[in-house]
Amino acid sequence: MDKKLLREINQLHAEVCGGLSDPKRIAILYALSDGSKNVMELAETLDTPQPTISRHLKILRERGMVVAERKGANIIYTLADKRIIKALDLLREVLGDQLSKRSALADAMI
Amino acid sequence: MDKKLLREINQLHAEVCGGLSDPKRIAILYALSDGSKNVMELAETLDTPQPTISRHLKILRERGMVVAERKGANIIYTLADKRIIKALDLLREVLGDQLSKRSALADAMI
DNA sequence: ATCACATATTCGCATCTGCAAATATATGCA
DNA sequence: TGCATATATTTGCAGATGCGAATATGTGAT
Numbered sequence: 367m368d369k370k371l372l373r374e375i376n377q378l379h380a381e382v383c384g385g386l387s388d389p390k391r392i393a394i395l396y397a398l399s400d401g402s403k404n405v406m407e408l409a410e411t412l413d414t415p416q417p418t419i420s421r422h423l424k425i426l427r428e429r430g431m432v433v434a435e436r437k438g439a440n441i442i443y444t445l446a447d448k449r450i451i452k453a454l455d456l457l458r459e460v461l462g463d464q465l466s467k468r469s470a471l472a473d474a475m476i
Numbered sequence: 477m478d479k480k481l482l483r484e485i486n487q488l489h490a491e492v493c494g495g496l497s498d499p500k501r502i503a504i505l506y507a508l509s510d511g512s513k514n515v516m517e518l519a520e521t522l523d524t525p526q527p528t529i530s531r532h533l534k535i536l537r538e539r540g541m542v543v544a545e546r547k548g549a550n551i552i553y554t555l556a557d558k559r560i561i562k563a564l565d566l567l568r569e570v571l572g573d574q575l576s577k578r579s580a581l582a583d584a585m586i
Numbered sequence: 587a588t589c590a591c592a593t594a595t596t597c598g599c600a601t602c603t604g605c606a607a608a609t610a611t612a613t614g615c616a
Numbered sequence: 617t618g619c620a621t622a623t624a625t626t627t628g629c630a631g632a633t634g635c636g637a638a639t640a641t642g643t644g645a646t
Contacts, residue, residue: 371506378567379496382570383564387494387496387497392488405624406621416623417605421605436613439620446574453567456560457488457563459559460492463557464557498633500634514592516592528634528635530594533594548644549590549593550593588646590644591642595639600633601635602632602633602634603630604629605631609625610623611622612621612624
């Protein structure tokens with residue numbers, strides 16, 4: 367395989383896919399797709415301690431997947447690129463099809 | 477956030493996104509998007525030991541992201557769903573835009 | 587049955603990663 | 617300045633994960 371593509375894939379993983387490798391982070395991205403939020407709002411929405419949310423936000427920030435903007439005492443987080451949600455929705459479609467295939471298979475085994 | 481959506485996100489991560497949380501597995505998916513391959517061919521394409529490839533293939537198989545089919549002594553692996561590559565390409569676009577934004581920012585700081 | 591080849595699995599180890607709790611660093615206001 | 621609120625970071629630890637090397641299993645051919 368092309369060395370250049372391999373390098374690009376490594377970077378893709380390090381910069382983006384690595385950000386998706388935790389369910390709480392995916393949930394944060396979906397929560398933000400619904401509108402910008404500050405840390406406390408995210409903590410409440412996901413029913414998760416604030417330090418945990420902050421840690422995940424740091425990872426998403428470092429990867430450029432969310433944008434932070436200070437607004438007085440609060441820091442408002444915004445989804446950096448809607449295509450991230452588009453990609454996740456595509457993967458959800460794949461998941462949905464797999465699940466229905468599996469249940470069809472299970473039915474066939476009766 | 478809706479409990480049902482949260483459950484779906486957890487499953488999405490466990491079943492699909494978890495499969496993307498390693499650069500070698502992403503590289504395997506791209507290699508297969510170019511056509512089905514057996515294990516040895518993948519090992520050569522990615523310049524990676526065969527046991528390592530097999531271990532990653534097992535993870536991708538368990539998640540339904542690739543399909544295995546025996547053909548004599550060989551086992552041919554095939555990408556299960558092209559939308560996985562579509563999603564990865566979307567994320568690559570996001571990455572590309574981020575990189576250009578960052579370099580523009582770097583230029584602005586000169 | 588046996589040999590060669592293709593693939594899968596196990597083992598031991600080092601690394602990474604997430605969490606909770608505590609602590610530190612802003613910011614706004616009195 | 618001092619206090620309250622919002623966010624970030626550190627620490628210690630438990631569990632997950634990847635790797636190389638060795639080994640096991642499966643397949644086809646002689």
